[in-house]
Amino acid sequence: MSQKLEQYLQSNLEYLKDNGLYNEIDVVEGANGPEITVAGKKLINLSSNNYLGLATDEKLKEAAIEAVKTHGVGAGAVRTINGTLDLHVELEKTLAEFKGTEAAVAFQSGFNCNMAAIQAVMNKEDAILSDELNHASIIDGCRLSKAKIIRVNHSDMDDLRAKAKEAVESGLYKKVMYITDGVFSMDGDVAKLPEIVEIAKEFDLITYVDDAHGSGVMGKGAGTVKHFGLEKEIDLQMGTLSKAIGVVGGYVAGSQDLIDYLKVAARPFLFSTSLTPGDTKAITEAVKTLMASTELHDKLWENGDYLKAGLKDLGFEIGNSETPITPCIIGDEKKAQEFSKRLKEEGVYAKSIVFPTVPKGTGRVRNMPTAAHTKEMLDNALEIYAKVGREMGIIS
Template structure:
């Protein structure tokens, strides 16, 4: 029978989530996660993927992954520090550092693991972390794991950051202070004020940490938000993912050689979890090569983003203040957001509802992510369905 206490807890809380429109149904894709996806035999225009450059189905990357699997096997066979570091891992990290314009880089199994491992490898209970109010869950968890004092500052507000940095520095309570922010905020699509952050960091000797999961492959001709602002030499930690624009799986930290050497002996996910598969590593290297040789693929994401934004705004939807191809349609009420997403699905558009706790209560939205693989015809179809359902539900 199992524990009655657990059964009671689960039933009560699942019922509560469902009644408030906060329960997330997981859909199963019957094929690749491309511009068009199939669920339950139904084809849909896919606007919920983080596969920004369409690389998840790139033929050259698939071939490289097959070659690497035949050469190295399906798995690395050990953690990196024992004998799980293969030549393909060294090649990947060298390629990342070149692409990010840093001295060195270290690859992890996921972007989440980067934040879980890198923050606590450097920060501890004698330190403080200044964290943007809208930072990703993995940053929040990484900060908690470090044991450092977490000081939240208002979202992208450099005046508030400066005030809190000054207070923390002058208190004399902390040995080190870090400022940490997303580069591109995934739910609103806005961009960190990096020049402002760097200015504050230089004034108060703050360690700078940018999680560029949604900026890598999109900002700075693909090299990310830090490169976009020309501040590669001013940011200590550049975190990226290999799971979004790169289209595979994994994450990385790029920075100085000393930083990366330290993470290799102190970052717990690196020390205690088997490394990236050879196939994933080889596919990622090819992705970086493609972006370098064909920068127009990055421009295509921006072109499609501008087109979708213009169309949705013209229809009267609230698309917030996105500065990137990420395009939210902010509905507000959680139940209405869920209903809107469901009706889009029924009409042929897959645009997943995003509600609390991913976004604050009362700011439910459908997050749209056009990719380089979308055609104008696909986006036009999506816009016509948005118009139909928006009017039907009284949203526009």
């Protein structure tokens, strides 16, 4: 190994470990459900994005197995050669119906969606107004586009209006986009989409909503845009298929012209092998399940409200979450990691989240209740939170 590389790696690893920023990766032995096994120990799982429990759903398993039997384990090519299977067409029609748009296109991951769509639509002659707490994939997609990136204070509509006005009236840019998460994954708050749409209309902004944590969760399952009834107003809806949907991949939904353009201009679509047959069929089954019933959605919210109330009653700082995502904000990064470690020792898996995922000084344990948790599991988790929180002086 190069000596300079070795020195660089060692010094950076040492810094991360000394400052409580090094992430230890745990191995889950078996399925990622409401309870998981790590190092032989069963734990109540409060760290999964599997909001609706669909990752272990029997119908989805059967759908995936049947698709493997009929279509094989891989698609065999990129979408533009001969990697577009009838299963992909069925999925995209289902997604468009689900999201209330003319069309949709599926990608290999949510991260790929933001790599693909932002740089396909925006370029160096344009500007992107971006919420300061947007996900890393949005930030990277904006950078790849080479557009001017203008940071907007989090959910601050006055700041958005002022910066939109300045960008548009400057005459420096051909197009201006505003991009935001629908649900912010670290704090659980929701974008102010009705106000955003008003400002976008005033200044002719392109609107882009990353609904990774809203799909399946908001709008009776159809997402944050649907929650506000703005399907006809938002230009690009992006979402993942790996969180509430329970499988893997992502999608962009919008007008037929938008989707037709992305299929010839979005680089991950053009240069990456398409979603596997098993995953594609399982995703379609999951989306159809959500379209047929709100039972899982309603159970998720019931469990989320229950855990949130319990943690708040114990005295934890849980921020201003408007969704089932519930952070316990500790502050100090090392203390947050120690808190997570002690919870794990007592029987709860709730991973610590520290810089750079969240700003320095806001280290936390993020709780992700799901539709698959029982009240008994949540009660046991709250007892453990109370014990560890008092031991460490986080609550009294």
